[in-house]
Structures are given as structure tokens and as C-alpha cells.
Amino acid sequence: MRNIDLLISARWILPIAPENTVLENYALAVNKDKIIDLLPLDAAKEQYYAEQYLEFPDHVIMPGLVNSHTHTPMNLFRGLADDLPLMDWLNNHIWPAEGALINAESVRAGTQLAIAEMLRGGTTCFNDNYFFPDITASAAIETGMRVVAGNVIMSVPTKWAADEAGYFTRAEAILRDFTPHPLVTWTITPHAPYTVSDDSFKKVREISEKHNLPVHLHLHETSFECEQSAKEFGVRPIARLQKLGLINEKLIAVHMVDVNAQEMEVIAKAGASVVHCPESNLKLASGFAPVAEYLKHGINVALGTDGAASNNDLDMFGELRTAAMIAKAVSSNPTSVPAHEALKMATLNGAKAIGLGDKIGSLEKNKQADFIAIDLSSYLTQPIFNPLSSLAYAANRLQVSDVWIAGKRLLKNGEFTRLDTKKIVAEAKVWAEKAREFEA
């Protein structure tokens, strides 16, 4: 008998790897921050003496969801401006509000609000893209959340930096000075092809290589972006970035809505990952990413909610459902992105995309103990014929009952163990009030 911290049995365990597999009468063995075993319950009881044994008789246990594209501080701007043309939304509402209100305090408040929302709905890791990423990383550490924080580079002046050189200075300082923490990793994050110069993209590549960092980039989000690039640079963004050496396995290419067959080949060959943000693409009328095609090409497709100003929730169960549904209609094929594939996109594919494929995203020995329980006993999801289908097509994120990250239980029977949501909402309201005054 080996002494361990935690043994968990559940009605169903969904390890994600191997693919499309549901285990019954199994148990997950956890010690400290790690998964140390996944085995039949009978064998588990013989092999392990657990300090805590938990049974989840009506639940699925699965890896925590990985939200592969967020702007968490923008939770403060949820619903600030909707149903507007993209450039009106950005130029007249979002960017001015950001310019006036974004600082270390508001970023902390917005990130905490977003973390509460994400944890409640089963997200255990997020790949963020915003100013003051050190503050976002600190907020994640405080709350027990796992984060991949992005060091934004762009030519647009903000309170974070005045020009491209300033953004690089900020990025280099963070990469040098931020005290390493097991819940935090980093990306280098050029904002988008239309806001970053060729010289800066070259420097991004150097930093990516030097620090072994993924490159987190909005890419081919709209046809307008591609047309503008063709006018300004003579080629579409993917071709431009290919010349600059950035289309490689480190690239996290977010959105990828307007992509032709040749570009798809380039992405597939390079081993880059795509982050699909279906609800943001729909709401901003950007269009429909060709997800079924990406999967046919063997491209790793992850999922992201984007920011709360363009979605307007950070609900990964909702997002994976939308992804599964629209892929079918876009490809005229109801077998596209079946339930198990959508669940993998929201977990293991995300982990791979953001450089954590060996650490999280599946319930495998030696991976981090980042996992969630979803209670399917409600009349909202009954009856159950196939728990994968129930999770993908019917479960409400509030049916997530428990969340563990690195072996720590952050949500217990639907209640937070650490977060004070009253305080978080009160702080968010203060910033929203300022945004409201600013809008008026």
C-alpha cells in the first residue's frame, strides 16, 4: 500500500487520452500536485491508502478545460458596447475605455472577475493576451489558477507602453524579473499583423527562440485584415509571417477565419496550432473558421472564448458546444467535430497549443492534477445515453461541481474554497462605474 493524498472514483472518468474513451469503475490517484495513477477502482483500493477518498456517483471526472485565448481584464467591459460594427466598437468604445481605465489595479480586478467565472465553469488554465501580464500572472497565483501570460508587443500606445520598443522593454523585464512559479508560464504576444512591424516580428522570433516561448498572435481574423496586408505588404499575413520565420510549431494562431487551401497546408506542415474562437467570430461577424478542414489537415485546433467584451462570457462548455455545432453546418456534415473531438479541443489540444502538452490537458500519470467534476444527475441533462454527448451538447457550466488545480481543490460542491466573489464583484463595479462615466 502506498500512502497518497487523494483517491477519487466517479461514475465516469474521461481521460481525453486515449481519445474517445469513457472509463467506468475507475479511480484517479493524486499525490501533491500530480496525477500518479488512473486505474480500476478495485485495484486502486488495494494499491493506495489515500488520506482522502471521494466518490462522485453521478459525475464525470475529466481534465480541466483550457481556455486558449483570453483577454481576462476585459471582463470589466463585458457588455460595454455590443451589436456594433467592428471599427466603431474598437475605435469609439473599447480602445478609448482601455486607454482611460487600464492600469495595474483595473487589470487585477478584471482578471479576478474572469478567473472566478472561468473556475466556476471548469476552466483550469487560460492563455491570456493583455497589458500588465505580470499583474494577471500574480492574480492567477493568488487564486490558484494556472495561466500562460502574454507579453504583448504592438505599435499602438497604451498605458503599458508607448511604442514597440517600450513593449519589448516591458516584456524583457518580466521575463527576467518575474519570480518563477509552477502555475505560470509565458508567451511572447505580437498583437496582430496590422499592429506589428516586420522588425518587431523578427525580434519576437528571437525572443521566442531565446526563451523557448510560444508566440501568441491574432491571425487572419477577418478578410479585411488579409486584404489590407495584401495592399501594404504585397502578401497576406501568413505569407508575410512565413518570410519572417514565425510560422512554426511555436505559433498559436488565433481566429484563422479567412484561410485558403494553400495557407492551410503551410500551417499544417509547420506544426503550428490554431485557436478557434467561434463565438467571438460570430458576434463580431468575422465569419466561420474552416475547422473541419483544419482537422482533416491534421492541424491541432484548440478553443478560446476571446475577451468578455466580444463574446460575452468565458464559458468553455458553451464555446465547445458552439464549435461542435457550427463545424457541422459549415462543412454540411453532421459528423464533423463529434462530442469527443470538441472535448479534446477544449482540453488536450489547448494544452498542446500553449506549450503545456506534457503537463496538463489529459488524465495521465505524472501530469498535473488539474481536473474537474461535472454532475450530470440534473433533469437538465437526464437521461444519459452517452456522457460525452451530455457534456458536449447539454451540460450547463453550473453543473461543474468541483475543480482541482495542481492538486488543490478550488471549487467544492459548487462553492469556491478561496475566492470571495462578493469582493470581486464590488471591485469590478467600481471600475464599471468609471467606464460608464467615460462612455457617457
Add this chain to the structure above:
Amino acid sequence: MRNIDLLISARWILPIAPENTVLENYALAVNKDKIIDLLPLDAAKEQYYAEQYLEFPDHVIMPGLVNSHTHTPMNLFRGLADDLPLMDWLNNHIWPAEGALINAESVRAGTQLAIAEMLRGGTTCFNDNYFFPDITASAAIETGMRVVAGNVIMSVPTKWAADEAGYFTRAEAILRDFTPHPLVTWTITPHAPYTVSDDSFKKVREISEKHNLPVHLHLHETSFECEQSAKEFGVRPIARLQKLGLINEKLIAVHMVDVNAQEMEVIAKAGASVVHCPESNLKLASGFAPVAEYLKHGINVALGTDGAASNNDLDMFGELRTAAMIAKAVSSNPTSVPAHEALKMATLNGAKAIGLGDKIGSLEKNKQADFIAIDLSSYLTQPIFNPLSSLAYAANRLQVSDVWIAGKRLLKNGEFTRLDTKKIVAEAKVWAEKAREFEA
């Protein structure tokens, strides 16, 4: 001072009519089953002495949602078969399961399960399309739910009837014998153009006129349906039905995915209503209904979830969000179907479509007291800049706290006042077990 049953104030009241209006410091006055007033709170306190006064300080009060296309007994088959081609799904899973298992008892069990789900999420009326509609109507009466029950006509034999003549006999018996009840109205419900003969469509028209009934029909759901009709009848279904006199203001045309410009004109001129079921259309890969075009033509567009076997939930907040989002991407216009329009589609437009436009769907004097409260204080929806946006793009259906139908409070602070969901789930499980055995 007039004595009344109930006076309700809320942070926001959204009457739906007039359009795009949010009232603050207002109160809703209810007596017996009716709304008798909607007025400033100060005036309300002077004019009415209410037996019960309720304050909803963090809530929106709005009309109950109208689910304009359901097959409620199919909640028993939620997730029975997913991610399959349409004909495989129908021929090898759904129809055989229905053939084996559908009877008065299973219809009652499935309808109750669906009613629990709908009530919890703020739906107060549903337009059903299934066999044993008298049982569905009785289940609605027992639970306090409002229903428009459909008398199905088709050529496919089922346990309900052996042939078209048999379905008409059933329909006529129900229209003659069912004891009238204020919560129940009826439609005549030819299943679809491909399952109903010309003679039967003529008879449907006669019954519609004789009893003043809406005609509830799946129409132009897929391109395949339209092509088959062109082969068999020489014209697409709308043209065929026009000849048969069925394209008129009584028609509830469900799905309407493959519709050309000329057909749209025909529908608009006739004053027929369209029921858009976006999630079912996506999941079955039927395609994208041209909703922004319908609205431009002045067509009344309502929303439906379709059955739980093809969605797989009956979540009208989810459905209206999907409708608002995909309309933007399909029309390449982020201003298409703004929040207030989506909320109207899910309420007043639904009421109009199903023949109850003067009775429900908005908070107006003399309408039925069918209304709901949604608590927006959660960190899931904070901050609030515009409650319409919060409802349409962020609210979770479990934030519905209270539901009234005909002045009766059926959900109170998130708990049912009448329904025993444990019993309902236990009964559903018995039928699911039979379906599972049958599938195996």
C-alpha cells in the same frame, strides 16, 4: 386604492412592447391571472394595495420565453444518438426508438421532463409537435405550463395512428372532446411536405379554417427536401403549399433554411411566421436560415429549440444567443439581430407566431401574467452596462430565479413550487433504460 394580488418592482423591467425599452423604478401589477398595470413604482404604491409586494433589486422582470417549436416527449431521447448523418439518425435510431417506446405513458414522462427543463430556464409557453398531444396538454395543465399542442398529420404509421386518415380521426376527436382549459390551445400540424399528401394538406386547410387554428409545419428545413419536392411535385414545397392555399397568416413555418428571394416575398406577403431553430439546424448540418433577410422583409421570426434529440437542450436563452450570434456572421453584419431583437424573437414574436399575440409575449395591460425574473447580480454577468446585452449575451438560464404563468408562481428563488423533479427524473430513467435496451 385598488386591492390586487401582487405588485412587483425590479431593478429593470423589460416589457418587450414597446420595443427596446428598459424601465427603471417601475412596478408590475397583477390580479388573478392577468397583468393589470405597468407603471412607475411611486404611482403604483399610491394606486394599488397588493396582498403581496415583491422587490427584485438585482433582477430583470420580462415576459416568459415562448419556445415556438418543440417535440417535448423527445426529451427521453436526449443524446440517444448524436454526430450522425440525418438519415442514419432518423432511420436507424430516432424513428425505431419512437416506434418501440412512444405511448401515452412515455409521452407524459418525456413532456414532464421537458416542462421542468423549460420552466427552470424561463420558458412559459411551448408550441409542441408530437403524437399523443392530449397527453402533452394534460401534462402542461398539471404542471401549470402554457401549451399550444399540435395535432400531427402524416403518412408515416406510428402508435398514434396508422395512416393519414387515422391521424385526422385522432385530431378531430381531440378538437371535439378535450375539455377547454385556459392554458391550452391547439394547432393542426402536418408533419412536413415530404410526409403529407396534397389531399391531406387540403384537409388541413379546412380544419385550420373551421377551428381557426394555426398550421404548424416543418418547412424548407434542408436543401434535400426542396430538391425532392421539385422532383416529385415539379415545384419546391413553398410553391406547392401556395397552390394548396396554406401559405397564409396562420402558417407557422418551422426551420426555413433553404429559401430563395422569391419564396421570401411569398412568405412576407402572406403574413406567415417563421420559427428559426438555429441550434438544431447547426447540429443536423441543415445550414443557416437567412434570418437577417427575413427581418428586412418584415417577416415575423420566432425561435424554437426543436426536440432534445437534436439540440440537445431546451434552453431558450441559449437559443436566442445562438440566433443573435449566427445572424451576424451569416449576414456579415455585427448589427444584425441586436440583443433587443433576439429577446423579442424569443417572446412577442413567438406569441404572435403561435396565435397568442394578444394574450402573452409582452408585459402589457390585460395580457396574461406570464413573466420571469432573472438575477443579474452574479459574477457571471457583472458588470452590467446594458441589461438587454447581459440577458442576450451573458446570462445563464439558471440565473432565472422566478417564473409566473397565469399569475401562478411556479419557480420561486430557483426552486419549483409544484414539480417533483426527483420523481420526473426517476420516470425518465425507466424509459431511457428501455431505449438503451432497444438500441443495444
